[in-house]
Amino acid sequence: MxxxxxxxxxxxxxxxxxxxxxxxxxxxxxxxxxxxxxxxxxxxxxxxxxxxxxxxxxxxxxxxxxxxxxxxxxxxxxxxxxxxxxxxxxxxxxxxxxxxxxxxxxxxxxxxxxxxxxPPDSLPPLQLFEELENQEYVLAPYESFWKAHFTRVVESVLDVVHLSFVHKDSSVHLDD
Ligand code: FES
Known part of the structure; x- marks a missing residue:
């Protein structure tokens, strides 16, 4: 590792x-x-x-x-x-x-x-958002390959504000 x-x-x-x-x-x-x-x-x-x-x-x-x-x-x-x-x-x-x-x-x-x-008894517990195991929600599979460290990917996906500035063709515009 x-x-x-x-x-x-x-x-x-x-x-x-x-x-x-x-x-x-x-x-x-x-x-x-x-x-x-x-x-x-x-x-x-x-x-x-x-x-x-x-x-x-x-x-x-x-x-x-x-x-x-x-x-x-x-x-x-x-x-x-x-x-x-x-x-x-x-x-x-x-x-x-x-x-x-x-x-x-x-x-x-x-x-x-x-x-x-x-050792198995030293493994940390897996902590999940409870919605992930809530049957009322649907987990929509999506896969994409990004040539980047995964922390950059997570950060970028959570940062929705950048969409209307960087991806101008996207449907998200703050001034709409
Ligand atoms: S390479 Fe020989 S058994 Fe796997």
Whole structure:
């Protein structure tokens, strides 16, 4: 984790996006792959296989385990390799382990915490605006890629006054 981003819960995608296939996302500059375990719980691991570096999102989920497309190594939600098809009777080597990250689902979103070493009982609570979980409100999915630090994006979106000055073609004009 670099110092450019605060360590906190980040919404990384919509729960509905995560079905049977692994889902690749970028979290504070790091590629991660999400998948669902046997119980349907969302899991997140570092995106590249500790064996030869293949992109784990190109693999599949088999019996709740993330399976690498290159040589079929199978990983659980803790990032541990449980099975190597080419040597099924040998112990799994120590290096066959990738980082995993805490994930939770709330308000129809996948939330991830970017510290792979934090003990579960030290995780801070996820605090949400209550409207996010109020069924009388609708969460409207919207995605856009901005080439900017996310704090600039949040700041800009909250600053509606600048619209009529900077985006003159927008429909918001203070003097209307
Ligand atoms: S690169 Fe993933 S199993 Fe070989």
């Amino acid at each position: 670099n110092g450019k981003f605060p360590c906190t819960w980040y919404p990384i995608g919509f729960s509905a996006e995560l079905a049977k296939k692994p889902l690749k996302k970028k979290m504070v500059g790091r590629d991660v792959v999400l998948f669902r375990n046997k119980d349907g719980a969302a899991q997140a691991v570092y995106a590249y296989c500790p064996h030869r570096g293949a992109d784990l999102s190109l693999g599949c989920v088999r019996d709740g385990k993330l399976t690498c497309a290159y040589h079929g190594w199978e990983f659980n939600g803790e990032g541990s390799c449980l099975h190597i098809p080419s040597q099924p009777d040998k112990p799994v080597p120590k290096f066959a382990h990738t980082e995993h990250y805490p994930v939770m689902e709330r308000a129809g979103l996948l939330w991830i915490y970017p510290d792979s070493n934090i």
